Amino acid sequence: MRIELASVPGSPERPNEDWVSTALPASGQGGSLVLLDGVTPPRGDDGCVHSVPWFTARLGGSLAELSGSRRDLTLTGILSESIRRTADAHRATCDLSHVRTPQATVVLARWDEHRVEYLVLSDSALLLEAPDGTVRPVLDDRLDRLPPGALASETVADTQFRNQEGGFFTAAADPRVASRAVTGETPRARVRALAALTDGAGRWTETFHEGDWTATLGLLRKVGPQGLIDRVRELENADTDRVYLRRSKTHDDATAVYAEF
16 A cells, blocks of 8 residues: 655744644554644634644544544544543643634544545545546535635634534534534445645645646646645745735645555
8 A cells, every 4th residue: 555645834934733644554454544734823812822733733643543443433433532532631721612722624534445434624625536537525615605705804704604503613622513524435445545635735726726636636646745735835936926825825734645555
């Protein structure tokens, strides 16, 4: 099995808030993938004494452990338990009810010789490639379905849409949010490769429209995750007139994983 991954911070002055892990059991049968994109809070109080990387490391570590050790749990159950564990780790010191308490997007995938299970929460992406080359993106598109102006300001997004019914959801401090994730499974024989990307790496398709998701996976096979991120950085640097990036920051943390069975 071939697995490659790369993660690059958006700025050398800031820590990378993404987190990624893959695991293969000693038996050689099956494996798992965890990818998180930490949500950068606005400047000011977020009710927590810990950083976003602190949060993603603990949430990601729990997800990786349980994905490999608790085959009896669903991915939804694993996410719920991992959120609870992480919340318990700082419940005594932090205001976990704060709308900007540390949080992250989530991609989980787990496979064995029979099936591939998956879970996606918020705007990171999972790509599943069939033996015939067809690529199916697994996306949580609730951000795209928000009404116009919903994300025009952080105040509006936070008070009306973040982790609220009719809005969008991220993994923060409430284990119940796990039930909001996009989940499913497919026979292992129908998947020859899969890839996971945070939105910083997904810009190649979603922001710059250099190719569709099938082209993204093909590029990952050819040049690997680092090659994809390098191309995203070239496109970001070339967009000096802000035609594509507009209100977005020039560089975002970018992480990609490619796994070929």
